[in-house]
Amino acid sequence: MAPGGGICKEVCESRSAFADYDVTTANLELRSSPFRKATTGVGGKHGMPSTSGVHELLECPVCMDLMHPPIHQCPNGHTLCSNCKARVHNCCPTCRFELGNIRCLALEKIAESLELPCRYQIFGCHDIFPYYSKLKHEQNCQFRPYSCPYAGAECSVTGDIPLLVMHLKDDHKVDMHDGCTFNHRYVKSNPQEVENATWMLTVFNCFGRQFCLHFEAFHLGMAPVYMAFLRFMGDENEARKFSYSLEVGGYGRKLIWQGVPRSIRDSHKMVRDSQDGLVIQRKLALFFSGGERQQLKLKVAGRIWKEQ
Known part of the structure; x- marks a missing residue:
């Protein structure tokens, strides 16, 4: 038995099956991930990253991501990252000894000298970064995968734009249209149920x-409203190259909105909560709908153009 170490108590061992499942699942997913193969630096800051042996030492055995301080170790010297320390209930996933609060200072020091490629190299990022700058870069890398822009349900699918376009069409059955002008009609039989x-x-x-053209109903404070807005399937700097207009009206009245489409990097909720789009109060929407105002019938026209 290692000095200062002890086999995890029964309560910890009873959870080991769960920990084993996490470790196995994580290893299978990450070993098959294209990110795991992105270990050769080309372009950007040219050169080869540090030796693969040292690189592997810095991989957490649970999540397979590169470890960042604090790096923990068990009394037998097995290491893992701080996030996974809690996941395995303070039991070493390799030898089942209690982890305690031992830091692997030597490995943390070695990490300072490493330069590694961005994990999104397979998507086009060819830069190499100092170890401690890599994580910060990856949080904002322009080549990182996009999240599915569909807002009607929680969707965890990520990928590049062509993949997401096919995903929206095949899995979410989203309508696809060609052209830069549109005239859509939105009908709702019971407009009083804005909460739905x-x-x-x-x-x-x-x-x-x-x-992506979004149209939805929600409450803005206590007021029920309808909102239409456009999102661009790409990064923000590309989105700024375009503008769009939306208009809705009836009976000699018209509301017009003109703006810049938001990137799908911004979450749907972020755009909606910022009210960055055409917002229509329910009373006005029903007025535009005509009749006895018992049914919503809005015609929303729009145009997209490219700025010079």
């Missing part, structure tokens, strides 16, 4: 890029 938001999404192929 109606999520609608249409994708437009325009200028060789894709734009």
Whole structure:
């Protein structure tokens, strides 16, 4: 038995099956991930990263990500990252000894001298970064995968734009349209039920890029409203190259919105809560709908253009 170490108590051992499942699942997912193969630095800051042996020493055996301080170790010298220390209930996933609060200072020191490629190299990022700058870069890397822009349900799918376009079409059955002008009609039989938001999404192929038109109902404070807005399937710097307009009206009245599409890097909720789009109060929406105002019938016209 290692000095100062002890086999985890029964309560910890009873959870080991769960820990084993986590470790096995994580290893299978990460070993098959394209990110795991991205270990050769080309382009950017040219050169080869540090030896693969040292690189592997810094991989957490549970999540397979590179470890950042604090790096923990058990009395037998097995290491893992601080996030996974809690996941395995303070039991070493390798030897089942109690982890305690031992830091692996030597490995943390070695990490300071490493330069490694971005984990999104397979998507086009060819830069190499000092070990401690790598994580910060990856949080904002322009090549990192996009999240699915569909807002009607929680969707965990991520990928590049072509993959997400196919995903929206095949899995979410989203309407796809070609062209930079549109005229859509939104109908809701019971507009009083604003709390049961109606999520609608249409994708437009325009200028060789894709734009997502959202239309929905929700409460803005206590006031029920409808909102339409456009999101660009790409990064923010590309989104700024485009503008769009939306208009809705009836009976000689018209509301017009003009703005810049938001990148899908910004979450759907972020855009909606910022009110960055055409916002229509329910009373006005029902007025535009005509009749006895018992049914919502809004015609939303729009146009997308490229700025010079």
